[in-house]
Amino acid sequence: MHIHFLDPYQVGISPIHRTDARVKLVLALAFIFTTALVPVGAWPILILLLVIVVSMEVLSGVGVGYILKRALLALPIILAAFPLIFTIPGMSLFSFSLGAWEISASIAGVERFISIAMKSWISIQMAILLTTTTPFPDILVAMRAVRVPRLLVAIFGLMWRYLFVFADEAVRLLRARAARSGVSDIAGLRTGGRLVWRAQTAGGLAGNLFMRSLERSERIYVAMLARGYDGEIRTLPQAEMETYNWIVLGFGGGIMGLVLILSLLMGA
Amino acid sequence: MLLSVEALHIPDGFLSLPVSLIAWVISITLVGYALRRVGQDLGERQVPMMGVLAAAIFAGQMLNFAVAGGTSGHLIGAALATILMGPWAAILIMTSVVSIQALIFQDGGLLVLGANIFNMAIVGVAVSYMVYQTILKITGNTRKGVLIGGFSAAWLSLEIAALSVALQLVLSGTSPARLAIPAMASVHALIGIGEGLITVGALTFLLSTRPDLVRLGKTNPAGSRIVWVIGFLLAAAIAIAAPLASTRPDGLEWVAMQGGFIDQAKAPLYQIIPDYLFPGVANEAAATIAAGLLGLVIVFGVGVGVAYSRRNRQASGR
Numbered sequence: 396m397h398i399h400f401l402d403p404y405q406v407g408i409s410p411i412h413r414t415d416a417r418v419k420l421v422l423a424l425a426f427i428f429t430t431a432l433v434p435v436g437a438w439p440i441l442i443l444l445l446v447i448v449v450s451m452e453v454l455s456g457v458g459v460g461y462i463l464k465r466a467l468l469a470l471p472i473i474l475a476a477f478p479l480i481f482t483i484p485g486m487s488l489f490s491f492s493l494g495a496w497e498i499s500a501s502i503a504g505v506e507r508f509i510s511i512a513m514k515s516w517i518s519i520q521m522a523i524l525l526t527t528t529t530p531f532p533d534i535l536v537a538m539r540a541v542r543v544p545r546l547l548v549a550i551f552g553l554m555w556r557y558l559f560v561f562a563d564e565a566v567r568l569l570r571a572r573a574a575r576s577g578v579s580d581i582a583g584l585r586t587g588g589r590l591v592w593r594a595q596t597a598g599g600l601a602g603n604l605f606m607r608s609l610e611r612s613e614r615i616y617v618a619m620l621a622r623g624y625d626g627e628i629r630t631l632p633q634a635e636m637e638t639y640n641w642i643v644l645g646f647g648g649g650i651m652g653l654v655l656i657l658s659l660l661m662g663a
Numbered sequence: 664m665l666l667s668v669e670a671l672h673i674p675d676g677f678l679s680l681p682v683s684l685i686a687w688v689i690s691i692t693l694v695g696y697a698l699r700r701v702g703q704d705l706g707e708r709q710v711p712m713m714g715v716l717a718a719a720i721f722a723g724q725m726l727n728f729a730v731a732g733g734t735s736g737h738l739i740g741a742a743l744a745t746i747l748m749g750p751w752a753a754i755l756i757m758t759s760v761v762s763i764q765a766l767i768f769q770d771g772g773l774l775v776l777g778a779n780i781f782n783m784a785i786v787g788v789a790v791s792y793m794v795y796q797t798i799l800k801i802t803g804n805t806r807k808g809v810l811i812g813g814f815s816a817a818w819l820s821l822e823i824a825a826l827s828v829a830l831q832l833v834l835s836g837t838s839p840a841r842l843a844i845p846a847m848a849s850v851h852a853l854i855g856i857g858e859g860l861i862t863v864g865a866l867t868f869l870l871s872t873r874p875d876l877v878r879l880g881k882t883n884p885a886g887s888r889i890v891w892v893i894g895f896l897l898a899a900a901i902a903i904a905a906p907l908a909s910t911r912p913d914g915l916e917w918v919a920m921q922g923g924f925i926d927q928a929k930a931p932l933y934q935i936i937p938d939y940l941f942p943g944v945a946n947e948a949a950a951t952i953a954a955g956l957l958g959l960v961i962v963f964g965v966g967v968g969v970a971y972s973r974r975n976r977q978a979s980g981r
Contacts, residue, residue: 403767427675427774431683439958446962450969465769472674475838482839511837515676515772522675522769531767546698546710547758553714554721554759555767561722569726590728594736594857597728598864601738604726605747605865606873608719609712616711626707646968653961660957 401562403465403526411455411524415640416533417540417633422647423525427518429651429658436506437661440654441513447650448520457527466519476511480504531555540633549628557615561608568600671739671828672764673779675772679835686831687777690758693785693893697754704751713752717759720744724760728857736857741787741824742795742817743862746809747869747876750792750890757784778831786824786897791816792887793894806870809877813866814859821858823898825851826905833908844909 406412411419426448433440452459485503526534535552539545588596616624636644678686701709720740727737740760744753761779764770771779795816802808829847832838869876 401768424773427772431676431680431774443958443961447965450965454969472672472677475832475843476677478839478842479837482842507836511676513676515674518675518772518774519769522765522773526767526769534766544695544698546702547694547755549710550714550717550755550759551763553710554717554763557715557718558721558763561718562725565722565725590730591860593728594860595864595867597726597736597738598861598866599868600726601723601740601743601861602865602868602872604719604723605716605743606869606876608715609876612712612715615715616708619711624707626709628710646964650961650964653957653964657957657961660953 401559402531403523404530405457405527407456407528409454409456409528411451411528413639414643415634415636416529416537417636418640418644418647419525419529420534420537420541422644422651423521425648425651426521429654430514430518430521432655433510433514433658434661435510437510437658440657440661441510441517443654443657444517445513448517448524451524452520455524455528457524462520462523462527465523466516473512473515476508479508479511483507536630536633539630545628545630553615557608557611560611561604564607565600565604568604572596572600671779671783671824672761672771673775673782673828673831674769675774677772677835677837678775678778678831679837682831682835683775683778686775686781690777690780690785694754694758694780697751697758700751701755704749713755713759716744716748716752717756717763720756721760721763726861728861730857736854736861738861738865739783739787739821739858741783742791742813742820742858743865745788745791745820746795746813746816746862746866750788750887753788753791754784757788760784782824782827782831785893786827786901787820789890789894790823790898791820791894792890793898794819796887796891809866809870810863813862817859817862818852818855819898821855822848822851823901826901827897830901830904830908840908844905848905 426444430444433444449459452462480500481498481504483501483504485501488500488502488505490499529537532552532555535548535555538548538551701713705712720743723738723740723743725737727735730736741753741757744756748756758780761771761783762776765773765776765779795812798812798815799808802811825847826844829838829840829843832843833840866877
């Protein structure tokens with residue numbers, strides 16, 4: 396089994412796919428930054444940002460449903476902000492008693508909670524859109540363009556190259572463990588050992604994976620040497636950007652600027 | 664669930680801008696230094712070794728074991744990487760893991776990536792290193808010492824990282840201190856046991872197959888003392904701040920909520936527009952109308968943009 400399905404990139408020919416990765420990375424970051432600056436309870440701006448990201452999704456042809464589903468999967472952590480509804484003082488929305496406590500939800504708390512949830516939902520959609528429409532090697536080039544250290548980008552690139560190899564390796568280790576482990580249907584017959592033992596076995600797999608990866612990294616290093624690697628990371632010079640990309644960058648940047656101004660106005 | 668392991672990956676929207684930016688500054692500084700240090704130690708091996716091991720730790724997080732009721736524990740790996748590769752390399756490995764998780768799989772946000780790197784790659788590694796080295800010093804470099812040190816490093820580093828996440832959420836006004844801090848602390852105290860056991864399992868395996876690897880964590884002692892000190896300071900600061908913040912919610916939280924922190928940081932930004940009104944527009948109603956018009960312009964712009972590129976696509980044969 397290959398884990399290629401892990402790669403979220405989806406091939407397409409939409410205008411979003413065609414846009415230079417550098418433009419997309421910068422605009423996606425600007426969008427998430429803008430979203431972070433939206434004041435609590437500024438619903439029109441949040442809806443506007445949602446409209447923008449959903450329009451981009453429609454335009455990308457990836458499938459709005461697909462992106463929304465992935466965005467929901469990543470959001471159970473929103474519950475971390477849930478208690479805010481009850482702890483922020485303010486005009487009471489409703490209250491109930493739980494045992495000895497009188498718990499009341501405040502309007503300010505609900506506003507803050509929904510704002511956080513929406514911001515995080517909008518931001519994650521933009522991040523998903525970026526990775527589904529941009530092949531990772533292009534994102535690496537874009538990271539170079541925004542001055543992420545060359546060495547770090549090279550490490551990311553190599554990691555990406557071997558991610559799927561080791562995911563396969565991990566799956567094989569898990570399959571081998573499953574093959575070694577007996578499971579019984581007989582009621583009362585305990586299988587699977589104690590918890591501590593199970594954890595240690597998983598640890599053995601981790602140690603095994605680590606050892607294999609270290610040995611593999613040696614072989615990779617030797618293979619790189621054989622191909623003339625001398626420790627210097629050489630990259631192709633950044634390609635010229637076509638007019639189309641400059642237009643997209645200017646247009647997107649302009650919209651983000653306007654939304655920022657709008658945020659400032661609403662912030663009052 | 665609320666407190667799955669993924670609770671350590673903060674998504675975008677959960678941290679206030681000042682908290683995210685401060686975390687970025689700290690993370691960039693330390694990761695930059697780690698890049699230089701590892702470059703000195705490993706030379707041209709740096710890229711293949713760090714890349715491959717980061718991929719391995721990433722894949723290693725798939726290795727799980729059943730706990731109870733359908734839940735499972737799995738490896739996070741900061742302590743293991745620290746013990747086997749030394750602190751500076753481990754910082755690079757964990758930074759790569761956390762960055763790729765955010766960039767490709769949206770496990771954690773992009774704007775808050777600096778904070779996630781801080782929690783998992785810097786707090787996780789520095790605290791692991793401090794604990795492991797201290798215990799090795801006490802017990803001597805014995806098998807028992809390695810295993811006890813491994814377990815303690817894994818447990819404490821996860822606990823401190825979780826508290827660091829909780830403190831950031833509280834500082835950002837996203838979670839109330841008296842709930843978030845005890846919840847994160849208690850849940851990760853349990854998850855940490857799983858992490859500790861897996862780390863011990865991995866070390867046991869390596870001690871019997873490749874004992875040389877377990878000694879590998881000893882890098883240049885002079886430089887590593889810095890990591891020990893950083894780990895100690897981080898652990899002490901977070902361990903003291905967290906209970907204080909949760910027993911006196913009027914402390915940190917007050918700072919975050921009562922406007923001090925958040926609004927002060929935003930104030931200079933809002934000053935761009937005097938009196939929060941549109942420049943040159945005198946009264947509030949007019950400003951609101953101006954804002955409305957601005958909104959219209961934006962919506963119109965987006966609409967035109969979408970329509971225009973649709974037309975382009977049709978023109979090019981689709």
